[in-house]
Structures are given as C-alpha cells and as structure tokens.
Amino acid sequence: xxxxxxxxxxxxxxxxxxxxxxxxxxxxxxxxxxxxxxxxxxxxxxxxxxxxxxxxxxxxxxxxxxxxxxxxxxxxxxxxxxxxxxxxxxxxxxxxxxxxxxxxxxxxxxxxxxxxxxxxxxxxxxxxxxxxxxxxxxxxxxxxxxxxxxxxxxxxxxxxxxxxxxxxxxxxxxxxxxxxxxxxxxxxxxxxxxxxxxxxxxxxxxxxxxxxxxxxxxxxxxxxxxxxxxxxxxxxxxxxxxxxxxxxxxxxxxxxxxxxxxxxxxxxxxxxxxxxxxxxxxxxxxxxxxxxxxxxxxxxxxxxxxx
Amino acid sequence: xxxxxxxxxxxxxxxxxxxxxxxxxxxxxxxxxxxxxxxxxxxxxxxxxxxxxxxxxxxxxxxxxxxxxxxxxxxxxxxxxxxxxxxxxxxxxxxxxxxxxxxxxxxxxxxxxxxxxxxxxxxxxxxxxxxxxxxxxxxxxxxxxxxxxxxxxxxxxxxxxxxxxxxxxxxxxxxxxxxxxxxxxxxxxxxxxxxxxxxxxxxxxxxxxxxxxxxxxxxxxxxxxxxxxxxxxxxxxxxxxxxxxxxxxxxxxxxxxxxxxxxxxxxxxxxxxxxxxxxxxxxxx
Amino acid sequence: xxxxxxxxxxxxxxxxxxxxxxxxxxxxxxxxxxxxxxxxxxxxxxxxxxxxxxxxxxxxxxxxxxxxxxxxxxxxxxxxxxxxxxxxxxxxxxxxxxxxxxxxxxxxxxxxxxxxxxxxxxxxxxxxxxxxxxxxxxxxxxxxxxxxxxxxxxxxxxxxxxxxxxxxxxxxxxxxxxxxxxxxxxxxxxxxxxxxxxxxxxxxxxxxxxxxxxxxxxxxxxxxxxxxxxxxxxxxxxxxxxxxxxxxxxxxxxxxxxxxxxxxxxxxxxxxxxxxxxxxxxxxxxxxxxxxxxxxxxxxxxxxxxxxxxxxxxxxxxxxxxxxxxxxxxxxxxxxxxxxxxxxxxxxxxxxxx
Numbered sequence: 001x002x003x004x005x006x007x008x009x010x011x012x013x014x015x016x017x018x019x020x021x022x023x024x025x026x027x028x029x030x031x032x033x034x035x036x037x038x039x040x041x042x043x044x045x046x047x048x049x050x051x052x053x054x055x056x057x058x059x060x061x062x063x064x065x066x067x068x069x070x071x072x073x074x075x076x077x078x079x080x081x082x083x084x085x086x087x088x089x090x091x092x093x094x095x096x097x098x099x100x101x102x103x104x105x106x107x108x109x110x111x112x113x114x115x116x117x118x119x120x121x122x123x124x125x126x127x128x129x130x131x132x133x134x135x136x137x138x139x140x141x142x143x144x145x146x147x148x149x150x151x152x153x154x155x156x157x158x159x160x161x162x163x164x165x166x167x168x169x170x171x172x173x174x175x176x177x178x179x180x181x182x183x184x185x186x187x188x189x190x191x192x193x194x195x196x197x198x199x200x201x202x203x204x205x206x207x208x209x210x211x212x213x214x215x216x217x218x219x220x221x222x223x224x225x226x227x228x229x230x231x232x233x234x235x236x237x238x239x240x241x242x243x244x245x246x247x248x249x250x251x252x253x254x255x256x257x258x259x260x261x262x263x264x265x266x267x268x269x270x271x272x273x274x275x276x277x278x279x280x281x282x283x284x285x286x287x288x289x290x291x292x293x294x295x296x297x298x299x300x301x302x303x304x305x306x307x
Numbered sequence: 308x309x310x311x312x313x314x315x316x317x318x319x320x321x322x323x324x325x326x327x328x329x330x331x332x333x334x335x336x337x338x339x340x341x342x343x344x345x346x347x348x349x350x351x352x353x354x355x356x357x358x359x360x361x362x363x364x365x366x367x368x369x370x371x372x373x374x375x376x377x378x379x380x381x382x383x384x385x386x387x388x389x390x391x392x393x394x395x396x397x398x399x400x401x402x403x404x405x406x407x408x409x410x411x412x413x414x415x416x417x418x419x420x421x422x423x424x425x426x427x428x429x430x431x432x433x434x435x436x437x438x439x440x441x442x443x444x445x446x447x448x449x450x451x452x453x454x455x456x457x458x459x460x461x462x463x464x465x466x467x468x469x470x471x472x473x474x475x476x477x478x479x480x481x482x483x484x485x486x487x488x489x490x491x492x493x494x495x496x497x498x499x500x501x502x503x504x505x506x507x508x509x510x511x512x513x514x515x516x517x518x519x520x521x522x523x524x525x526x527x528x529x530x531x532x533x534x535x536x537x538x539x540x541x542x543x544x545x546x547x548x549x550x551x552x553x554x555x556x557x558x559x560x561x562x563x564x565x566x567x568x569x570x571x572x573x574x575x576x577x578x579x580x581x582x583x584x585x586x587x588x589x590x591x592x
Numbered sequence: 593x594x595x596x597x598x599x600x601x602x603x604x605x606x607x608x609x610x611x612x613x614x615x616x617x618x619x620x621x622x623x624x625x626x627x628x629x630x631x632x633x634x635x636x637x638x639x640x641x642x643x644x645x646x647x648x649x650x651x652x653x654x655x656x657x658x659x660x661x662x663x664x665x666x667x668x669x670x671x672x673x674x675x676x677x678x679x680x681x682x683x684x685x686x687x688x689x690x691x692x693x694x695x696x697x698x699x700x701x702x703x704x705x706x707x708x709x710x711x712x713x714x715x716x717x718x719x720x721x722x723x724x725x726x727x728x729x730x731x732x733x734x735x736x737x738x739x740x741x742x743x744x745x746x747x748x749x750x751x752x753x754x755x756x757x758x759x760x761x762x763x764x765x766x767x768x769x770x771x772x773x774x775x776x777x778x779x780x781x782x783x784x785x786x787x788x789x790x791x792x793x794x795x796x797x798x799x800x801x802x803x804x805x806x807x808x809x810x811x812x813x814x815x816x817x818x819x820x821x822x823x824x825x826x827x828x829x830x831x832x833x834x835x836x837x838x839x840x841x842x843x844x845x846x847x848x849x850x851x852x853x854x855x856x857x858x859x860x861x862x863x864x865x866x867x868x869x870x871x872x873x874x875x876x877x878x879x880x881x882x883x884x885x886x887x888x889x890x891x892x893x894x895x896x897x898x899x900x901x902x903x904x905x906x907x908x909x910x911x912x913x914x915x916x917x918x919x920x921x922x923x924x925x926x927x928x929x930x931x932x933x934x935x936x937x938x939x940x941x942x943x944x945x946x
Contacts, residue, residue: 027496031403038399039411041392044440045464046417049429052439056432095338102331106323114335116579120343123575125525127545128564131552132346135353140557142349167342187676189325190643193663194670195690195745199326205693209680221419228422230528235549248424248528255428255532264432267425274420281420282413292476324643324663 053271057264068265076243077250077266083158084233084246085226088165092222093215096173100211101203104181105189115178121170129167130235133160156238161246164232169225176218176291180211183290213288217281224277228270347568354565357558365562370538371547375566377455378544382523385462386470390516393470394508400471401478419468423528430461431532453535458543461529466519473515474508481507510585517578521571593654593748593781594619595640600649602635609635610805613649617783617798622775624796625785628828632805633785634753640783641751642666653748666749669742673754675734677726683737684722687712690745712740715774732763739771743778750775752784756791768795789829793817801825823865823939832865833909837938846933847880847900856938864936868895871911872932873923879930882909884923894918900931 058065068074099118103111121129135141137154147154154160188210192202208215230248237244245253247270254263285292354362365371399405400412418426433440434451441452451457481504489499527545534541544567551559600613610632617623625633638644640651642663651659658666678686687709691700700708713719716736726734735755742750755771756764772795775782786792792799793813801808801816801824809816809825820826837859838845843852846864856862872879873896885897885908892915897908909931913921923929 034395035399035403035405038392038396042396042411042414045467046414048433048439049426049464050417050421052432053425053429056429095335098331098338099335101327102335105325106328106332108328108332114339116575117339117344119575120347123521123525123571124347125527125545125548125564125567125571127527127548128350128525128568131548131560131564132350134552135557135561136346136349138557140555163342167346170342186325187672187674188678190663191670191672191676191678191741192689192693193325194641194643194666194668195693195741196664196667197689197693198664201693202325203327205689206678209678224420228420228425230422230424231526231545234527235552248422251422251424251428252532260432263428267422267428270422270425274417274422274425277420278413278416281416282409292472324645326662 050271050275053264053267056260057268059264060261064261065265065268068262069269071262073245074250074262074266077245077247078269080158080161080245081227081247084161084165085223087162088169088226089219089223091166092169092173093219095170096177096218097215099174100177100181101207103178104184105186118171118174121167124167126168126229126231127235129232130164133163133167133236155236156244158244160236161233161244164236165226165229168229168232169222172222172225173215173218176214176221177211180214180290181207184210213284214291217284217288217291220277220280220284224274227273350561350564350568353557354561357562361558362562362565365559366566370542371544371563373539374542374544374547375563377458377542378524378567379570381455381458381462381543382466382520382526384459385466385523386516386520388459388463389466389470389519390512393467393515393519394474394512397471397474397478401475415471416468418465423465423526424532426464426529427461427532430457430464430529434460434533452533453537453541455534455541457533457535458530458541461533462523462526465526465529466523469519469522470512470515473511473518477508477511510581514578514581514585517574517581521574521578524571524574525567595749595781595783596652596655597636597640598650598652600636600639600646600651602632602639602644602646602648608805610639610646610802613805613807615800615807615810617781619654619781620779621798622772622782622796623784623798623800624792625783625800625802626789626792626828627787627802627808629787631802633787633802636802637751637753637783637785640749641668641670643670667745667747669739669745669747669750671735671738671742671750671752671755673757675726675738677734677737677741679726681725682722683713683718683724683726683729684709686726686737687741687744689741708744709740712744715743716740730763731759732767735759735767739774748780750780750782752782754785754787757786757788764791771795793829801828803828820937823863826865826937826939831868831910833868833871835864835866835903835909835936837862837864846936847902849880849933851936854936854938859940862938862940864933864938866933866936868910868912869893870933870935871898871909872934873898873911873913873921873929874932875921875929877930879932882929882931884925884927884929887918887923887925889915889918891915896923898929898931 057068099114102108103115134155137143137147137160139148139155141155143154154163184207188206189202192206193199197205227246228248229246230252233246234249234252237246237249247266251263251267251270254260254266357365396415400408400415431452432438434444434457435441436445436450436452438452441450444451449456451460486499486503489503494502525545527543527549530543531546534543534546536542536546544563548560548563548567551557551563595615595617597613597615600615601611602609613636625636627633635644639646642658642661646659649659650657653661653666678689681689688705691705691708694700709722710719713722716739718733718736718740721729721733721737726737729737735758739755752771756767759767768791771782771784784795796813798810799813799816800810803824809821811819816825817829820829826832835846837851838847843850844854845851851864880900882898882900885899888895893912894915894917896911896913898911899908903909911931
C-alpha cells in the first residue's frame, strides 16, 4: 500500500515534470524541505536516543561492557525478566484468544462496553497499575493480614511483579486478534461445523491457522511491553536486588549509583530487544499488511451483511 | 416428533450455533474482573474510605496540584508537538519516496517498543548539560534536563507513534482522484491541502492527539530520569504517587491516583466517542 | 431424506426475516428458494442447515424434530455463496476435512480418505488440482471444490446459498447443467437459494417464491411461470406489461378491447399483467392501435416497443415476436399497427409495486 501511494506527489508538479517544460521547481523544493524536516524530527527523537544507548554502553570499551552484563546481579535480573514474560504473556494469550472468540463470533448485549473495558489498562498510568496491587495485597492492603497470617507474599515478590505485568500488557493480544477475527467472519467456522467438526477441532484446524500472524503480532508486542515494563513493576517489586529486580529496574539502580556504563550496558540489551521486536513486527506486517492498521486505534470493520 | 433431548446442546437452544460462547465469554469476564476491574474498583473504594474532607485535603495541597498541572500541561504540549510533527512524518512516509523509507517507517514505533527506563536514561544522557544536545543548547541559555522542558521532551518521545500511526491509514485511503478533481477545478496545492485533505484528516488527527495525550499523562519511566523531580517544579503526578507510597502514605497515593484515573477515563470515553463519530460519518471502511 | 418446516419464524431485532413458513421438501427433490434480496431465503436455508435457530416453529428431518439439532450432527452439506474454502489448506485437504475431523472410531483410514477425495475431485473434474491452494483457482473451480467438500461427508441434504451468484454467465450456465446432472445421478435432497428466476427455472424441479419472509407461491417451474397466483410472482418471474382495467358502461376494457368476458375484471382500478410474448402485433383491423417505437433483434426473438393509443403517460408496451414472424412481417419504426392480447391476468387494485 505504501508502494503505490508513494508515486503521488503534488499533481500539478507531476504533470509539469512529465511534460518536461519546466523542472518541478518550487514543488520539488517544498517536498525536499518536508522530508528533511520529518527526518530531522525523527533523528532528534528516535535515532539519537537509540544511538546514545549503544555509544554510552561501549564508552569504556567492550571489556567493561561484557563485565557489566555478565555481573551476577545483571544475570538474575535477566532471568527474572524472562521468567515474568514467560508467565505473563501466555496468560494474556489465552485471554486474548477467548475474548476475541467471544467478541468476533457472537452477538451479545454490552459487546462494545466489553471492548472498551479491555482497553482500560491502556488508560491507566503504570504507577497506578502497581498501586492497585499494593492496595490489595500490601501489608496494609485488603488481603494483607490474611497473606501475612499464612506467610504468603505477593507484593515485593514474583507474584506481584507478574500481576502488575499482566495488568499493563492485558489488552495487547486481544486487541490484535479481535479485528483480525472479525474481519474473517464466521463462514469458515460454520463450514467446518457443517462438515462435522467439533468446536475444538474447528478452533485448532480452521480458526487458529487463519489468525496465526495476528496472534504472533500480538505476542510480539505483548512480550516487548512485558519485558520492558518499568513503572508498574517498580511500585510492586520492592527493589530487592538479585531477587525482585527486573532488567529495567536494574538499569535504574545502576544509573542512580552513577554506574552509567553498566546501566547503559543492560539498557543496550533492552534496546536490542526493542529492535528485534520492530524487525519482527515489520516482517509480520509485510506478510499481512492489514496488521499495521490494527496496531493502534481500534477500527471496527464493517461485517459482511447477509440476506 | 420424538427428539433425543440429551443431544441438545444448551448453546443451540439459546440460538447460538458456533460453540464456546458461554465458556469464552465467561472466561473473558472472569479474567477481566480479576485482573482489571476488581483491582481498579478497590482503589476507588479505598478512596471513598477517606471521606470527602480528607480526600480534598490531600488533593488540594499545592504540591499535588502542581504535579497534576505539570503532568497534564506537559502532556498537552507534547501531544500538540506530536500532532504537528506526526502529521508531517505521516505525510512524508505515505506520499514521498526516499532512501531507507521502510526503515524510517519501522523506526517510528521505537518509542513503543523501547522500555521507558531505557528511553529515560538515553534522553537524559542527550540533554544533560554535558550531553550531545545539552552542550549545543547551553550557549543559548536553554536547559532541558532537570527542568519541566525535559518532561515535555520525554513525553514527546513516548507519544510519537500515536499520531503517525493513526494518520497513516487514513492518508493511504484518501482517494487520490478527489485531489486530482480539485486540481482540475483550478485549486492550488495549498488550497487542495486545506480544503480537501485536511477535512478528511481531522478526526484521525484528534484521535492521535488524544491517544498521545492519554499515554503521556500517566507516563513514569521515561520522565523521572530527565525531570530532576523537584517538588512544585518538575515533579509529575505519577512520581508523587510513588513518593507517597514509599512513605507509606497510602491515603495520599490513593487520592492522587483516583484523580488521575477519573481524568484518564473521561479522556478515554472522549476518544471512543470520537471514533464512533468518525465511523458513523465515514461509514467505517 | 425429506425435510419439513412447520410454522418457522425468525427475527433479527425488529426485522422479521421469515414468518410462519410451512414447507415440505420430499426426499430427492431439487428445490429452489427464489426471491429478491432481503426476502428471507438465505435465512430459511441457514435454518435448515442449523446455522440459524428459528424463534418459532419446527424443522423436521424425515419426520423427526431437528430444530435444535447441532449443525455438526445434521449431515447437511452446505455450500456458501463465497465458497468459504479454508485458504490455508490445499484443495485435497479442504475436501478431506470433513472426513479427518470424524471421531477416531468413525474416521476412515488414511488410504480410504485419499481414495474418496480423489474420486470426488474426479467427479467435479478437478483431479489435477488436489495440491493447489484455493487462491490459485478460478471462481468456478473454487465453487466445485466447495461442492466436493460438502459431498465428502455423504450428506443427506445438499444446501447451496446462491451457488452461482459470483460467477460469470458462461461458467454459471455450465455449472447449472452440471449440478442438475449431479443431482440426477446421486439423488440426494437439494435446496438452493437464488435471486435469478432463470436459474431457478433451469435447474430446479420445484420453485418456492419468497417475498418479505413469506412464501408467495410453490410449484413446478412451468406452473409458477404460467400461472402466477400473485402480481408479485408474476412480476418477479419474467417481463410484464401492466395495463389498468377501465370500466366503460359497465364493461371492462383494456384500452379499446372489451374483456368483460373475464369475470375477474369486473372491478374498476384492477390491473392486467401481460407478458411480452402474449401480445399479438398485426396489421389487420381491430384491437388496440399503436405505433412501433423501436425494433430490436435479440437472437431468436424480436422485441418491439409500442406506443398504444391513449397511453402517452405510461411506459411503452413491450411485445416479443419470433424471428420468423419478424422476417415475414418486417415491422418498421413509426409504423401503425394493431395489438391484441392472447392472454392476460387480472389482479385486484392497490397491490404494492414490489
């Protein structure tokens, strides 16, 4: 779609250029100016921050970089981050699949409210996402006394970090899958059922292959946020080094200790994750161009009408 | 007439042919309630426990008001910057060809994918007085890092993809023949842009603005490094919540959180209404 | 298998898609549900398939209640208008799907599945296409894959929703004949939905005309065409001319022609519907004087547009004569002729235009 749109510029300029009477002077200049301005803005706000991470992380040489990321504290942060994502992402995948099935395949009252509610965590500050779990499970929270009596820890421990992460990444898979499944309609599922397939067989053999790229896309975005989440996790983690520190939190600690090289070294790993996510995202969008349209705001597509 | 009653599945009775309605909707509601609705309502219920007087006393302290003003004000400025430059970037990406355009297009999502803490320290490193950009700005007497200006910079960074990505599909769908028709009717490029293109873009531009604004209001990770966090001056509301929590002042934290939640929800309802309006007007492509 | 509908009704919100439908489809019938869009024909087909559950009434399969029988237990082959082929599966896998999803105890062994799929592909003349994906086939080929897939599970009933709607004329004609032959060979009960009267007349042995969720008429094709019981059916199946009945001195007239012998024509304001081939165009005396406006040769027939005297405010009448007669008579544009009506049918006044 980009390719075809690209050749259209100012129509009059194009016509003049084609006729060859006059090089498309002012229009070409305006166009160049716009491109330079846009790229300047992007360099300032996207390219430079990315470059500075890698430059700073290597400021004291490659040896210092390796030492920083192989530090045991860094390692435990990496492992915790992976573990949290490994729990939180599958939970939200299951939720995304069930929610999309219910919303795309059935008509029921309150559907649009449900869709709005699924987006709710996007409107909540990450800090508040952490706060709500402190209020529920913290020492002074509703379930605090109960948890203490049974010697259970949620806040300042792994379960709290997972909960906060699940909260902030809650909508990612569902909001990718809902429009994809709605666009697919119900014909395929109805055909499979009329051919004698069970509901489960229909889902596995017909629905899932149809939505696989959308699902991967959602998982990719969900995972990036899960591994990179800072605010919510920061509130519930208690910053216990080597125990409840995820990679982003570890970056903060190192930074606050003025250990800049180490902070940027760990940060560079997260930046690589972000780049890998963007690469994966581009590949999936190339495979299924409709996906890029679902990435941000929801656009409910018109359903196919029937007689 | 004899029907084997046992074979009837309850979903079919209710008029639903595809199976799994009860199961999937049930699980969806349960999970939504456990993870989102109950925890969020707990926050509201706690704040009711404060009583109106106490609640108001917490929320109306100058420090809290200053932090809310900063969070919402800086978010508004950042979203405005993003609306202007986002339109420019979207336009350039959709309409023009230039080397590495696809790469540039992919990089627009970086603020979305880059963990906020990384963005925070990176921006601080750039804009600190001895940083790459800070050095350039210092002779002009402009200081970005550790001032409210730093907050705006961080919020501009994280809101960048929203406007671009809302505008792009609309720009791609714009019927080029309409522009050509305007040209045949004698309109200049500027007139075509103002009278033909912009009216089609307004709803998407507003939506992108609102999304960027909503994201920026609650942002924490990328801001706290660059802001300097001076009370009354460069302290954002989410940070104040964290500070109160660290002092075990749950009541204070909850009160600020509720104010932010209510404002954010109103914003979200606004976005939804805007999208519904756009859809009804343009017949949802 | 025979199918019976008893008092079937289905609403979508405020809209009544079908109302109080009674219908018997004997075993082995090939029945067409015919009607304009929105008449409820697809809803009715989906109710029989179990893809829609009626709000009222009963569906009987071989006399046994199947109203709430789940779709996967109904043994119906359903062919969707847009084929609904599984795009991630090859043609072979598509056809084999219904066999592969059977419970292990009933599932035929792999070799048997292969043999069956191959014979079905042969039946639909696509034996070469097993390894292709649906996207690599033409519309007509996809439609045949969808048919083969529906037939693979040995359905008792074959249901087709606008099966030829998305195809071009040539392919459509071929597929119609092919479906007719297939039905005659295999003898299952088939029901198909169409809005094309030509198609219904060509393929079906029974036609059900639906309008606004109700059955207007049911009969064999010739009967429905020649003896429509309502103006709606008359208008929907083929071209018609409409002439208002005028009462003069207590006698009914169409223009100057006295038709008071027709008992149905005794009320003022009723209307006569006349098909183009039921108009006699001649040069002899008597009848209704008219002027020839256009002459158009359409293959074996010739269509004339005629301005009858005293009908300036109405659209011209359309008459069809055979090519042979035209060769003999050579009516010219502007020529004065006399019209006679061989047949007409009178309908009461105030019937809705659709």
